[in-house]
Amino acid sequence: MDGAASEDLVTYELRGSIAVIGLNRPEKRNAVSDRVVNALSAAAERAEGEARAAVIHGHGKHFCAGLDLAEHVEKPLIDAVKGSRQWHRIFDRFERGSIPFITALHGAVVGGGFELAAASHIRVAEESAFFGMPEGTRGIFVGGGGSVRIARLIGAARMGDMMLTGRTVGAPEMERWGGVSYVVPEGQGLEKAMEIAAKTAENAEMSNYAILNALPRIQDMSSEDGLFVESIMSALTSATPEAEERLRAFLEKRAGKVEAPRNG
Known part of the structure; x- marks a missing residue:
């Protein structure tokens, strides 16, 4: 191909x-x-x-x-x-x-x-x-x-x-x-x-995977079930070594802050 x-x-x-x-x-x-x-x-x-x-x-x-x-x-x-x-x-x-x-x-x-x-x-x-x-x-x-x-x-x-x-x-x-x-x-x-x-x-692979797979499933759930799954996915993604490094980079000012959009 x-x-x-x-x-x-x-x-x-x-x-x-x-x-x-x-x-x-x-x-x-x-x-x-x-x-x-x-x-x-x-x-x-x-x-x-x-x-x-x-x-x-x-x-x-x-x-x-x-x-x-x-x-x-x-x-x-x-x-x-x-x-x-x-x-x-x-x-x-x-x-x-x-x-x-x-x-x-x-x-x-x-x-x-x-x-x-x-x-x-x-x-x-x-x-x-x-x-x-x-x-x-x-x-x-x-x-x-x-x-x-x-x-x-x-x-x-x-x-x-x-x-x-x-x-x-x-x-x-x-x-x-x-x-x-x-x-x-x-x-x-x-x-x-x-x-x-x-x-x-450029994103963390686990974060991307959670976004792609958890969001559509949460949409199909009740609010309470969706919130529970959100908590689990939040904990899982935060526990990865890549997440820890990215968070430390932000805290140590090695990563940029979220900025306002340039085009309004």
């Missing part, structure tokens, strides 16, 4: 401590098939073995225009169910893995492409990015985890609106809705995503 060979459905490159994973079906607007999802799973496994963070992007003019409908329309009912569950397992690997995954979004972020982005931890959208959930107009329903992940990001009502009407939403509005964290000028998405990935890669 090294390099960016045209025959690869997903490209993979290690840049320092950052794995760069690219959807590579530009002629299909990077539509997601079962083969693409399996290739993403292999890339995630490799990234977790050798990187401290990862960036997912799309080659060509679009991040991902969604499900490969040509493949989907021919599936028997049981195969469609099994395929959806496979997507769930693989996208869960991104969301609840051991390293942060950041998506760089441009052009179409539609259907399954939005579901993939929602499984990442931080989403960076170029101003050109547009988001769509056209399932209602296609006679289908989401199957890649969107009913959980996207609905939690922007709310079930907004997601339902997009699915019922087929309308698209631009990057600035999606940022206001909570679907993306950063909006950057055209052509700067991958650069910004790499910058963010490098920042997260």
